Amino acid sequence: MKAKSRGYKADLAFSGVFVFCCLFFIAGFFTSNLFSQEAYGSRQRRRVVETVDSEFTISHGETGDGSISMIPFQVISWKPRAFYFPNFATAEQCQGIINMAKAKLQPSHVLLPKGGTGQANEIRTRYIAFNVLRYEVGQKYLSHYDAIDPERYGPQKSQRVATFLLYLSDVQQGGETVFPYENGLNMDENYDYTKCTGLKVKPHLGDGILFYSLFPNNSIDPTSAHGSCPVIKGEKWVATKWIRDQPDS
Ligand SMILES: *[C@@H]1O[C@H](CO)[C@@H](O)[C@H](O)[C@H]1NC(C)=O
Secondary structure: OHHHHHHHHHHHHHHHHHHHHHHHHHHHHHHHHHHHHHHHHHHHHHHHHHHHHHHOOOOOOOOOOOOOOOOOOEEEEEOOEEEEEOOOOOHHHHHHHHHHHHHHOOHHHOEOOOOEOOEEEEEEOOOOEEEEEEEOEOOOEEEEOOOOOHHHHOOOOOOEEEEEEEEOOOOOEEOOEEEOOHHHOOOOOOOOHHHOOOEEEOOOOOOEEEEEOEOOOOOEOHHHOEEEOOEEEOOEEEEEEEEEOOOOO
């Protein structure tokens, strides 16, 4: 009887351990599922850019996703409103965009932006169009506004509300994105553009910046002027996308 009850206890202990192991396994399974969902989320995001490379299409964002995928960012300025997105794209994605731009960078297609001395190249996909700019040593982009002032240039079909810049390369020296009027500084007429002073963002491969050219009330933010300091060493590749208040025509 004693032996039996001990056996019974041992059985109980054994099944206790067994249940514990099962729970542990199930918990492990769910946790790994969670992680793989997270990985799936980021893979999805990556795939969006990859489509540009392979099929020249970018699908619209989907609503009602089952989980929130995190896109980390940091506020770098409130005047203008500017946000930094580290590791927004992978090195392969950036190289893919550069290759696409190089393939299209024929002399007849080269657009030189006003005040810019880099080579620009517009890439149109089925859904979005963006520009790829290449700056070589000494090339720069004088500070300017992306928003178009209707009082000076007449009514426009659409307004550029914000701009997203994606650095496709590192730059050994120079080539920073500069906001000379950050926080209302340098706004007098004596500002020396050649000195490239103000809030400077050093290009870093795969990182992005989003900044607004308009206030929430739709008037132009005077501190949203920006430019590119001259490249001193290396080469700068950047993709830019204007975010408009009306769909691209
Ligand atoms: C729009 O908002 C800005 C910033 O808050 C403010 O300085 C400006 O006066 C506003 N403009 C109008 C027309 O309300």
